[in-house]
Amino acid sequence: MNVNQERIKQLQQEMKAAGMDMYLVPTADFHQSEYVGTYFKVRAWLSGFSGSAGTLLVTADKAYLWTDGRYFIQAAKQLEDTGVVLMKMGEEGVPTVEEFLEEQLPENGCLGCDGRTIHVAEGKAFEEMLAKKNGILKCDKDLGGKIWTDRPEMSREPVYLLDIKYTGKSREEKIEAVREEMKKAGANTHIISSLDDIVWLLNIRGNDIMYNPVVLSYVMITMDKVYFYVQEEAVSEEVRGELEKAGIEICPYFAVYEDVKGLKASDKVLLEDICTNYTLYKAIPEHTEVVFEANPAAIMKGNKNQTEMENIRIAHIKDAKAMCRFIYWLKQNVGSGEVTEYSAAEKSLELRKEDPDCLDLSFETICAYGPNAAMCHYAPTETEYAKVEPKGFFLIDSGGQYWQGTTDITRTIAVGVLTQEQKEHFTLVLQGHIRLAMAKFQYGCSGANLDPLVRGPLWERGLDFNHGTGHGVGYLLNVHEGPQNINWRMRANGRRGNMTPFEEGMLTSNEPGLYLEGKYGIRTENLLLCRKAEKNGYGQFMEFENVTWVPYEREAILPEMLTKAERQWLNEYHKRVYEIVGPMLDEKERAWLLEATAEI
Structure with a gap:
């Protein structure tokens, strides 16, 4: 046993x-x-x-x-x-x-x-x-x-403040906006349990979940008070002072369970049923009316403001420099026989951390060679990893947490000779990726509407991938964030984000893939900002702005499989990559990037 x-x-x-x-x-x-x-x-x-x-x-x-x-x-x-x-x-x-x-x-x-x-x-x-x-x-x-007798203690990492130059809005403005939404719902009390919504609302961050800069906490908002339930040792005097200036009262973390028992029959509580735990809900007196609606903060958080969007562009340029340098390093060193999945993951972290604005990774780096890449979320460890051989595909899915935002990028890299099948599969995945990047659509379209654009090239060949095409991304926050996602599958539970219309300011991943168990895996991922396009007699049109600037693997592309429009998009994208990233690289790296972004 x-x-x-x-x-x-x-x-x-x-x-x-x-x-x-x-x-x-x-x-x-x-x-x-x-x-x-x-x-x-x-x-x-x-x-x-x-x-x-x-x-x-x-x-x-x-x-x-x-x-x-x-x-x-x-x-x-x-x-x-x-x-x-x-x-x-x-x-x-x-x-x-x-x-x-x-x-x-x-x-x-x-x-x-x-x-x-x-x-x-x-x-x-x-x-x-x-x-x-x-x-x-x-x-x-x-x-x-x-x-679990030797269970680790609950995390209580220090809370830190996020300046308005990064958030674009003060905590007071955000709280007032939430209260306006509470009024529309007829509620005088709002309980928030979702950690990303809480730290966004209060313009704070923490480190209670690895790679997710959140704080274990609850918030209860009334029309004149905000109660912040948190492990008090995590809150410094400076942070406490700033929060109290905004009318936010610090309370013990577990006290929320007792406090909700004191709600009156005249109270009307707004909460989101899939974000609030059942024990907390059952502690609310039966005589208190509960309104189940989406957290207003979650909707506001997903639609990045102008300050956040501008910072996000900066973060992705910083990240592009690190990723381009990583790909150059990998290609230069793979023939030495010394590169492993784990050493590659460590190198990508080292290159990101050279930028003083990079605080951490945004998730555990996925570095996968050959058959390991067929496991979508495989990650090597210090003791379990594969050596990267100079043949086939190497996949890296990684991201960083910067003061200017959160990044997430995947590239499948040729580390040696590829088969015709590998090139065909890579090109099919890239084709779907490009189709989403090029998409223009009517306002009101959701991820369920857009997903077939991406999967089309694979579906035509009886192929598919068993994960979503895209997820929302936070701002110096969770790399997976709602309310939107891109997935044709209807989910019985959850926020059903695939039915959420795309709004200007939503940051979403574009990451189709293909996985052959025991052989290899392919995934290509950029992040896209949704923006308004033209408005005319047919309505408001929407489009995407790429914020990721890293070349795709030219050696793996079969140009004849792409349409003229797709090839044009690819060549223009690669030209832009060189213009943005080239000046930040040294001479040898720049020479490699020039070749990597040459027209096809």
Whole structure:
């Protein structure tokens, strides 16, 4: 019995003692964050699967792990010999977690979980399903935490202030704008649990989740007060003073659960059901009316203002310099036999950190050679990595956190001879990428409308990729941010961002790919700013502005597969890359870039 089997057996013993038939362990903190701090990695500790997305369900004698297409290969590898059954989400014949529970939970059964790690909509759905079976939901026990005896402490990294020269708006202006939206909803109280929305609203940042500069906290806004629930040792006197000037009262982190119990019958509370944990919601008195709507801050945060947009352009030029230097370094050194996936990841970090405005990475760098690149979110470690050979493809997906914004870029690089198949596949991915970059569309179009543009070249050949085409990106914030995304698939849960219309100022990734298990993976990613184009009798048209300036791999492109318009776009893009980045490089790097951006 390996360590994960032992841990799950311990959990099953605790379940039995608590009278639970099944126990749910999602990938979540108390704020429904996509990525979580080490304290909250209960699912990973129990199962052995370290991916950022997954749900563990433990029964009296078995365990199941649901994850999405980004992690199928990784999960299969990490769950080997653990006894945990991999449930591939979206695959034919694989039930959802909810369907599985409805089918397998016995009559009069009990489902357990830590209610702080499921959101309101999930909790309500579980209660409704259990009612049909005369069952109950016990959501007051953190059983995983009970058996995790050497669990790390909850992070309480220092909070720091973000200057208005970066934010474009003061915290007072933002709070007032949120109150205006509260009035429209008829609410006099607004509870915010989502960490990125909170730090955006208060013009602060932190480091409580690796690569995501957020602060573990809650906010409750009334029409005359703002309560900031935070671990008080994380707040310096300087930060406290600035927040108090704006009428923000600092309160202990966990005090929010008691404070909401004091809400009156005359109060009307606005909160977002998929961002608020179930335990917090259940603490609100039954006599208090709750309005479920999207957090106003989330909508405002997604539409970058003019100051943020200008800073974002600067951040991406800084990032382009580092990435161009990285590609030159890789091509110069791959033949030495000394380059590994891990050393390449370290080199990309080193080059980014040479810029004093780079604070950190925006996510764990994905450096993947050959078959490893077929695992969408594979990342090497200091002890587990592949050597990069002078043949085939090398994929790097990386980004930085700058004072001027957040970057995210993927390039698939030829490190040696390519096959005809590799070139065809690379060109198909690039073609879809270019089609989105070139898109002009009517205002009101969403990611669901635009996704077929990107996937078209692959679909025509019976090919596809099993992840979204694009996600929103924050400003010195989470690299994955809503409300928008680009994905044709309809999601039963979540903000359904693929139906959110594109607005001016939205920063979105453009990242089609293709993955052949055991062979190679290809992905090409730029970030796009949505801008208004012309307005005429047909309506308001929208378009995208590229902010990423790094060459695509010319050696992998088959020009004859591209249309004339696509080739023209590519040549103009490469010309612009050289104009922007060339002057920042040394002589040898500049000579390489001139060749890398030559017309095709």
